[in-house]
Amino acid sequence: MASPSGEALGNRKGRPYDFIASAFLFLRLHSFQNQLNVKACLFDLDGVLVDTAVFHFQAWRRLARDLGFDFTEHQNEQLKGISRMESLERILAWGGVTLSDGEKNRWAAVKNEWYLHLVRQMTPVDVLPGAREFLNDCRDAGLKTALGSASKNARLILENTDLLRYFDAVIDGTHTSRSKPDPEVFLLGAEKLGVAPATCVVFEDAVAGVEAAHRGGMKAVGVGSPTVLAEAEMVIPGFIGFSVERLQTL
Numbered sequence: 001m002a003s004p005s006g007e008a009l010g011n012r013k014g015r016p017y018d019f020i021a022s023a024f025l026f027l028r029l030h031s032f033q034n035q036l037n038v039k040a041c042l043f044d045l046d047g048v049l050v051d052t053a054v055f056h057f058q059a060w061r062r063l064a065r066d067l068g069f070d071f072t073e074h075q076n077e078q079l080k081g082i083s084r085m086e087s088l089e090r091i092l093a094w095g096g097v098t099l100s101d102g103e104k105n106r107w108a109a110v111k112n113e114w115y116l117h118l119v120r121q122m123t124p125v126d127v128l129p130g131a132r133e134f135l136n137d138c139r140d141a142g143l144k145t146a147l148g149s150a151s152k153n154a155r156l157i158l159e160n161t162d163l164l165r166y167f168d169a170v171i172d173g174t175h176t177s178r179s180k181p182d183p184e185v186f187l188l189g190a191e192k193l194g195v196a197p198a199t200c201v202v203f204e205d206a207v208a209g210v211e212a213a214h215r216g217g218m219k220a221v222g223v224g225s226p227t228v229l230a231e232a233e234m235v236i237p238g239f240i241g242f243s244v245e246r247l248q249t250l
Ligand code: BG6
Pocket: 045, 046, 056, 079, 080, 081, 082, 083, 084, 087, 112, 149, 150, 151, 152, 153, 154, 173, 206
């Protein structure tokens, strides 16, 4: 937040209480930021900011059924945070199906088309409750923000939901060569933001993502079930009621 300029002071001559309130907020946010070890928040996308984890599950399940088998929601947890081709390999192994590389590429493209059909219908109302407000709070508090997603469709989703403008850096599946739990995506995010990994907090809905944060030397806030995300430093059901002040308790 910029400090009040002389001109702004002049404009506020008739409204001293407004000026005092703004100055108080400015000092409060800055003293809060100084006390905090956290300098940046890194966000996974699918299942954290938007409910696309469900779309991935639906599209993968349709593929499995077309190939003559099925898999459970419990197995699906293992696909969260994992790249498209790695997800396909795991699903084929569950079904005991062997395909040539050409067939794998074709099925991955078909799955992506089914998935994109759902993604293209997304609008700003599809952002998960409280997520946009929390991103705003991070920025007001002077924290840097980055996206750290395995998805090659991340930018399209951020654009459709009007989330792109909340990020100082976007790292997605087009920038990485290693899937979570490798920390590559988050380490690239910290580097792009110019902050030390130890000062970053990662928000994740995937077990692999929590492990990636830890392997990168970062803390993790799990978004979802405390049973599934037991390794995270803190688990929240969603962003409603969550505030930057609570990062201090990590
Ligand atoms: C991750 C999802 O964010 O992105 C995975 O958790 C998904 O389920 C991966 O497979 C890759 O996404 P995409 O959009 O590139 O197929």
